[in-house]
Amino acid sequence: MLLALDAMGGDRAPQEPCRGAVRACESLPDLEVALVGDGKRLEPLLAEVSSNVRSRLHVVHTEEYITMEDSPSVSMRRKRNSSLRLALDMVRGKEAAGCVSAGNTGAIVAGGVLVLGRIAGIDRPGLGVPILSLSRTSLLIDVGATVRCKPVNLVQFALMGSIYMRCLAGVPEPSVALLSNGEEDIKGDDVISEAREILKASSLNFVGYVEGKDVPVGKTDVVVCDGYTGNVLLKFGEGLGEGVFGLMKEEIRRSFLPKIGLAFMWPMLRQLHTRFDYEKQGGTPLLGVEGTVIKAHGRSKARAIDNALRVARQFVLQRGVETIREEVAKGGM
CATH class of the missing domain: 3.40.718.10 (Isopropylmalate Dehydrogenase)
Structure with missing residues (x-):
């Protein structure tokens, strides 16, 4: 090949x-x-x-x-x-x-x-990124391909994300959610609200809204958002991870007791870092x-x-x- x-x-x-x-x-x-x-x-x-x-x-x-x-x-x-x-x-x-x-x-x-x-x-392509969470691997789509979205774009992202997870990732009936500023139906702007109504009437396994806090815990198989929001969320997650590990290194450097604890925690920390390492993921497909x-x-x-x-x-x-x-x-x- x-x-x-x-x-x-x-x-x-x-x-x-x-x-x-x-x-x-x-x-x-x-x-x-x-x-x-x-x-x-x-x-x-x-x-x-x-x-x-x-x-x-x-x-x-x-x-x-x-x-x-x-x-x-x-x-x-x-x-x-x-x-x-x-x-x-x-x-x-x-x-x-x-x-x-x-x-x-x-x-x-x-x-x-x-x-x-x-x-x-x-209508418009989407970049889908697998996000490793506590309970599953979720697909976040879009993360930068289409910055300004119409409702139809979000709906098509949901469709492509569901196809990707079902046919290529082996998830039997992937759940799909829209990223919003709250779980209640009254939340979200006009674009998200209209997309929600279309998805509710579709054959996809649509479960409603999820908030930013739900993404790291793997509340759903597919998380749908516009490219601007998805890119900010993705970069924030990367920065947060680097920041947390940086703070840990600083505290370990400044004090003796954390160095002792590190000897026991190091295998777990390395495994955790590997799970969220973007270099391991490599790249994301333009769907x-x-x-x-x-x-x-x-x-x-x-x-x-x-x-x-x-x-x-x-x-x-x-x-x-x-x-x-x-x-x-x-x-x-």
């Missing part, structure tokens, strides 16, 4: 994308990666790679790439030779089975729509477009890129795009 990797996307490109591609190919003998980017910068990073792995790493040269500051839709149209655009073109042309990028989220979403197109019946597109975290290091490639490979093997297309065509509402 050949996957296209935007080697110039992300805060640590191209070094970490290259290292991540090497790691993935070392452990997955069926995987090939097209590293799309500046060949003059990529080739030296692959010089020490074993011949077996190097033969499955293909450099697709371009000196143009999209930065984090570029306007998403404008750059996607004007920078037709950018590393991201060429990677998406490879997916559209069936040269690659999927595309992975840690670059500009807006450009990835715009590219997914402009280059690959939307699945019939889906609703006609091709496998995986968005990795902008700060991704080699381990995260490696896992993002694994997510892409698994999504292709599970027929993720085809499954969503077929289920939407059935009228899953």
Whole structure:
């Protein structure tokens, strides 16, 4: 399987994308990666790679790439030779089975729509992120693809999230909830209220509203919100986790007794950190477009890129795009 990797996307490109591609190919003998980017910068990073792995790493040269500051839709149209655009073109042309990028989220979403197109019946795509909680893994959708939503967008996110959890994650009858500022029906703005009424009349297992405090405890299988709210919630969770561990380290450094307790708690703390480590998750699929597109975290290091490639490979093997297309065509509402 050949996957296209935007080697110039992300805060640590191209070094970490290259290292991540090497790691993935070392452990997955069926995987090939097209590293799309500046060949003059990529080739030296692959010089020490074993011949077996190097033969499955293909450099697709371009000196143009999209930065984090570029306007998403404008750059996607004007920078037709950018590393991201060429990677998406490879997916559209069936040269690659999927595309992975840690670059500009807006450009990835715009590219997914402009280059690959939307699945019939889906108005706007959504990024769905699995959230590990106390009782289950919940899918939070959207986390940045569609910032301003209409009720129909939230309803379609709920449908795609339910399909993802049922068909790809193996949850028999996934529960679906809207993220709101309270559990009562009177809460929420006009957009959320209208989406609620549509979902109540649908065939989905809609359970109403959940609040932000319900997401970490896994109150439902699918949590639906607009991309702005979802992105803020996701980044707050990441920051909170880093802040808590930072405070613990500071207290341990300042006092002797916590150092003794740490000796007993360290295995548990490491396990807890692993459960909520974004690098372990790797990347999240852009649901609703006609091709496998995986968005990795902008700060991704080699381990995260490696896992993002694994997510892409698994999504292709599970027929993720085809499954969503077929289920939407059935009228899953």
